Amino acid sequence: MATVDITREHSLGKEKAKEQAQLLADKLAQKLDAKCAWQGDELTFKRSGADGSIHVSDSDVRVVVKLGMMLSPMQGMVKGEIEKALQKYLA
Template sequence: MTQISVERKHSLGRAAAREKAEALVDKLTREYDLKAQWNGDRVEVRRSGANGSIDIGDDSIRVELKLGMMLSMMGGTIKAEIERALDKALA
């Protein structure tokens, strides 16, 4: 199992960061067949072969993702895509 952890700082404030995270999660659920469950400022995401969470803080967003054996081979690509998507969403 591969563990991916990505954190990005922001100066948007929690409410604005959550709005951007919600838009990003909506996009990812459509594109990658993710299931998302919000609980306050944390969203749990899962799909076959992967599960994790996104935590929205006052000055950072943290993504934790565990990949199963099949997706582990693409761990570097998946991490790069998460980093790119976060950078774009927080710009």
Template structure:
């Protein structure tokens, strides 16, 4: 199992960051067939071969994802996509 961890700092405040994270999670859920379950400022994401979470903080957003064997071969691409999507969402 491969672990991906990406953290980005922001100066948006928790509420604005959560709004941006909600839009990003909705988009990714549609594109990658993810199931998302919100628990306060944390969202659990899950699909076949992957599961993880997004934690929205006052000054950062942290994404942690565990990939199964099949998706672990694409871990570099997946991490790059997460970084790009976070950077775009927080810009």
């Protein structure tokens, strides 16, 4: 099992960062065909072969994605897509 773990600082405030995290989650859900749900300041997502979370705090956003054996070879691509999305949504 491969894990992608990325933390990015932001200066948006927690509520705006949560709105942006939702946009990121929508993109992930579309690309990964995942189901998403908020629990407090953490958005969790799950699909066959991958699951993870987006945790939003006052100063940063942390994205953790665990890839199953079939998706592990895509770890680099998934990490790159998440980094691009974080840069876009947290700018």
